[in-house]
Amino acid sequence: MIHRLNTTAPDFDTRLRTLLAFESSQDAAIEQAVADILADIQQRGDAALLEYTRRFDRVEADTIAALEIPPADCAAALAALPADQRDALERAAARIRSYHEHQVMHSWQYTEADGTVLGQKVTPLDRVGLYVPGGKAAYPSSLLMNAIPAKVAGVPEIVMVTPTPGGVRNPIVLAAAAVAGIDRVWAIGGAQAVGALAYGTASIPAVDKITGPGNAYVAAAKRRVFGTVGIDMIAGPSEILIIADGTTPPDWVAMDLFSQAEHDELAQAILLSPDAAYLDAVAEAIARLLPDMPRAAIIGTSLKNRGALIQVRDMAEACAIANTIAPEHLEISAAQPERWADLIRHAGAIFMGSHSSESLGDYCAGPNHVLPTARTARFSSPLGVYDFQKRSSIIHVSQAGAQTLGPLAETLALGEGLQAHAASARYRVKS
Amino acid sequence: MIHRLNTTAPDFDTRLRTLLAFESSQDAAIEQAVADILADIQQRGDAALLEYTRRFDRVEADTIAALEIPPADCAAALAALPADQRDALERAAARIRSYHEHQVMHSWQYTEADGTVLGQKVTPLDRVGLYVPGGKAAYPSSLLMNAIPAKVAGVPEIVMVTPTPGGVRNPIVLAAAAVAGIDRVWAIGGAQAVGALAYGTASIPAVDKITGPGNAYVAAAKRRVFGTVGIDMIAGPSEILIIADGTTPPDWVAMDLFSQAEHDELAQAILLSPDAAYLDAVAEAIARLLPDMPRAAIIGTSLKNRGALIQVRDMAEACAIANTIAPEHLEISAAQPERWADLIRHAGAIFMGSHSSESLGDYCAGPNHVLPTARTARFSSPLGVYDFQKRSSIIHVSQAGAQTLGPLAETLALGEGLQAHAASARYRVKS
Numbered sequence: 001m002i003h004r005l006n007t008t009a010p011d012f013d014t015r016l017r018t019l020l021a022f023e024s025s026q027d028a029a030i031e032q033a034v035a036d037i038l039a040d041i042q043q044r045g046d047a048a049l050l051e052y053t054r055r056f057d058r059v060e061a062d063t064i065a066a067l068e069i070p071p072a073d074c075a076a077a078l079a080a081l082p083a084d085q086r087d088a089l090e091r092a093a094a095r096i097r098s099y100h101e102h103q104v105m106h107s108w109q110y111t112e113a114d115g116t117v118l119g120q121k122v123t124p125l126d127r128v129g130l131y132v133p134g135g136k137a138a139y140p141s142s143l144l145m146n147a148i149p150a151k152v153a154g155v156p157e158i159v160m161v162t163p164t165p166g167g168v169r170n171p172i173v174l175a176a177a178a179v180a181g182i183d184r185v186w187a188i189g190g191a192q193a194v195g196a197l198a199y200g201t202a203s204i205p206a207v208d209k210i211t212g213p214g215n216a217y218v219a220a221a222k223r224r225v226f227g228t229v230g231i232d233m234i235a236g237p238s239e240i241l242i243i244a245d246g247t248t249p250p251d252w253v254a255m256d257l258f259s260q261a262e263h264d265e266l267a268q269a270i271l272l273s274p275d276a277a278y279l280d281a282v283a284e285a286i287a288r289l290l291p292d293m294p295r296a297a298i299i300g301t302s303l304k305n306r307g308a309l310i311q312v313r314d315m316a317e318a319c320a321i322a323n324t325i326a327p328e329h330l331e332i333s334a335a336q337p338e339r340w341a342d343l344i345r346h347a348g349a350i351f352m353g354s355h356s357s358e359s360l361g362d363y364c365a366g367p368n369h370v371l372p373t374a375r376t377a378r379f380s381s382p383l384g385v386y387d388f389q390k391r392s393s394i395i396h397v398s399q400a401g402a403q404t405l406g407p408l409a410e411t412l413a414l415g416e417g418l419q420a421h422a423a424s425a426r427y428r429v430k431s
Numbered sequence: 432m433i434h435r436l437n438t439t440a441p442d443f444d445t446r447l448r449t450l451l452a453f454e455s456s457q458d459a460a461i462e463q464a465v466a467d468i469l470a471d472i473q474q475r476g477d478a479a480l481l482e483y484t485r486r487f488d489r490v491e492a493d494t495i496a497a498l499e500i501p502p503a504d505c506a507a508a509l510a511a512l513p514a515d516q517r518d519a520l521e522r523a524a525a526r527i528r529s530y531h532e533h534q535v536m537h538s539w540q541y542t543e544a545d546g547t548v549l550g551q552k553v554t555p556l557d558r559v560g561l562y563v564p565g566g567k568a569a570y571p572s573s574l575l576m577n578a579i580p581a582k583v584a585g586v587p588e589i590v591m592v593t594p595t596p597g598g599v600r601n602p603i604v605l606a607a608a609a610v611a612g613i614d615r616v617w618a619i620g621g622a623q624a625v626g627a628l629a630y631g632t633a634s635i636p637a638v639d640k641i642t643g644p645g646n647a648y649v650a651a652a653k654r655r656v657f658g659t660v661g662i663d664m665i666a667g668p669s670e671i672l673i674i675a676d677g678t679t680p681p682d683w684v685a686m687d688l689f690s691q692a693e694h695d696e697l698a699q700a701i702l703l704s705p706d707a708a709y710l711d712a713v714a715e716a717i718a719r720l721l722p723d724m725p726r727a728a729i730i731g732t733s734l735k736n737r738g739a740l741i742q743v744r745d746m747a748e749a750c751a752i753a754n755t756i757a758p759e760h761l762e763i764s765a766a767q768p769e770r771w772a773d774l775i776r777h778a779g780a781i782f783m784g785s786h787s788s789e790s791l792g793d794y795c796a797g798p799n800h801v802l803p804t805a806r807t808a809r810f811s812s813p814l815g816v817y818d819f820q821k822r823s824s825i826i827h828v829s830q831a832g833a834q835t836l837g838p839l840a841e842t843l844a845l846g847e848g849l850q851a852h853a854a855s856a857r858y859r860v861k862s
Binding site for chain 1: 515516523530533534541547548549550552557571572603639640661665680682686689690692694724730768772775777778780782783786788790792796797798803805807809810813815821822825826827828829830833836840842843844846848851852853854856
């Protein structure tokens with residue numbers, strides 16, 4: 001059903017490594033197809049975009065304008081939602097906005113004694129493109145999590161692309177676009193939509209950054225256009241690591257493992273606890289609760305292949321293992337979560353205490369649910385307002401300041417054999 | 432000698448686009464060689480590293496330990512430097528440190544009325560690897576600009592790799608390593624050194640992020656290990672854009688163009704001014720000063736192929752063009768630089784006033800000289816302390832908070848068909 005490991009076993013390190021191993025393969029056929037599509041979009045623009053949309057999404061249109069979904073359609077989709085869903089979307093959006101407002105970076109500068117001013121100017125990106133998958137994996141919550149930080153950053157224009165296979169639009173996604181205040185929406189998708197956003201066409205404006213999840217073609221296209229535009233991280237399978245001291249009801253923790261595992265068969269759900277009896281209780285809860293889950297098959301496969309219940313020596317060892325795994329989601333389901341959170345250096349999000357289930361964070365607690373996967377929390381951060389702002393250094397050297405800096409720069413430039421640098425610095429020094 | 436353009440010419444947009452066009456080609460042979468080297472390092476570790484070092488750098492060593500450059504050697508290199516060079520390195524380092532201290536991010540959190548705590552925990556990376564090129568392109572200033580932000584971020588361990596072709600060490604680079612406080616240094620380089628840092632070997636510890644410039648092999652290797660570790664931006668040719676109102680001596684501006692052009696033939700130096708007579712004066716200064724420059728051949732080629740003097744209608748138009756180009760370095764060489772800087776949205780660094788030559792910023796003003804090239808300033812920032820810190824979301828939902836968030840998350844999860852998410856949220860609500 002699910003692996004049972006123990007850190008005291010001599011082969012523990014090997015077994016843990018095997019459990020975590022995941023090779024994100026790049027499919028050569030997909031790479032080639034995407035390269036061709038991107039080149040075609042770059043060259044033929046709208047005409048190519050219409051052709052691919054016809055071929056892949058079975059949507060006939062003579063112009064890109066016919067593929068644009070007007071704001072009125074999004075507003076109508078929102079108005080048509082059941083009241084509780086509309087209310088939930090709007091309240092979640094308000095909470096996400098409120099949290100992300102704490103992330104806004106501001107310009108700063110300081111003046112030195114000789115009048116030289118140094119600083120950093122912070123500006124939003126001009127235009128951002130948001131990719132929203134069509135079909136089953138269309139999550140309105142992801143749309144909010146991607147769009148709201150860009151809005152809070154002050155990005156003046158946010159455009160969105162979303163495929164509508166067979167012409168079928170997802171009303172909750174359009175409603176979420178209305179809630180998030182997306183400026184323009186086109187019913188296009190795949191590598192062709194990524195190419196259109198990156199290079200621009202006659203009808204689709206080029207953007208400065210593309211964010212949002214997508215299938216293997218979309219991921220490959222984003223990787224390829226990186227440099228021409230910015231992109232967010234390419235996400236791997238989703239993961240949760242739970243550290244439990246045994247004080248949270250076992251059913252709750254079992255369901256938290258399920259909520260990760262239900263995403264897809266490659267998702268990873270791992271529980272660490274020093275309490276063997278508690279691990280038994282969670283195993284029992286898993287066996288009892290699983291059959292009633294609508295996505296039992298996916299959950300079962302994920303837990304069997306990639307899940308584990310691991311007995312640790314103590315909570316401190318659990319924290320050390322968490323730092324090695326650097327999980328996307330970390331639940332510290334313990335009576336004193338602060339004590340253990342202080343030991344955590346690497347995690348996308350830290351959920352503290354038995355009431356902080358990952359599911360609350362996924363939708364409405366406020367922090368972003370786009371988080372670093374596959375150990376990248378060692379060096380990267382949740383998606384945030386800072387991903388839609390950038391900095392320019394400000395250097396205003398006074399005449400007095402140049403008398404100090406000029407000779408210094410000249411010495412260093414000559415040490416590097418760059419004589420024009422040296423001369424340019426020397427010119428600023430009064431003879 | 433150098434192109435002369437005028438924004439009022441009917442073909443101006445086309446000519447500007449041609450001037451800016453730069454295709455960063457990826458060489459298939461280099462890509463394959465690098466893929467093979469990385470796979471070999473991953474598989475055979477130290478043995479492969481020793482072989483490649485023998486083959487590419489002509490350095491014989493039986494162990495990696497024999498390739499380590501001990502801190503005492505770096506300290507000795509610093510002590511052996513001429514006093515003015517040592518003093519300049521140390522004063523530049525102090526100024527860089529002082530500026531970057533303004534960039535340190537701090538953890539924050541807030542408590543909502545119902546006791547729920549939300550926030551963001553900021554932590555440094557555990558270990559950073561710094562690549563420093565060998566031979567001609569070895570710039571001690573780059574070492575300082577890469578290492579000091581990591582130090583200021585609180586990274587506990589910074590390791591460095593630098594090739595020593597034929598066994599020849601660069602004393603100024605070792606001296607700079609001592610000034611920057613690098614923890615360990617190995618005399619290895621190329622794709623093999625990048626692979627060793629990314630995957631780790633028996634002797635080289637795996638790092639969490641690799642920064643620093645390198646040749647095409649190093650750049651290709653960094654691109655490939657991205658995801659396993661973080662990397663900084665892959666830099667394109669260096670660029671300067673100068674906006675001049677005619678109040679700066681023409682010789683100064685000519686030399687500033689040279690200082691960019693002397694980097695290499697692909698470097699780009701462009702001047703914008705509304706004053707035709709001033710452009711003539713700068714052209715005259717270029718012609719007069721160029722023959723005496725030690726790197727005249729490189730400067731001449733760069734200016735001829737990629738440089739331009741462009742007459743604009745007015746300073747506001749110059750700023751609009753600057754925003755389109757999004758230059759790595761922008762000099763606003765004008766009497767009222769603030770007025771024009773306010774109009775700038777996209778630039779890596781903004782140098783204001785006639786005394787703020789790029790050369791001062793390259794070495795010792797304080798801000799980082801690792802800046803976004805090739806229009807990426809539209810969406811990215813100078814290298815900074817923030818590149819060596821990362822964030823974890825903090826979510827501590829109180830029992831009272833769960834009564835509000837639980838039903839909200841449940842509604843949204845059911846809308847997305849994720850029933851385990853819904854159940855996990857519902858468990859936290861008191862019945």
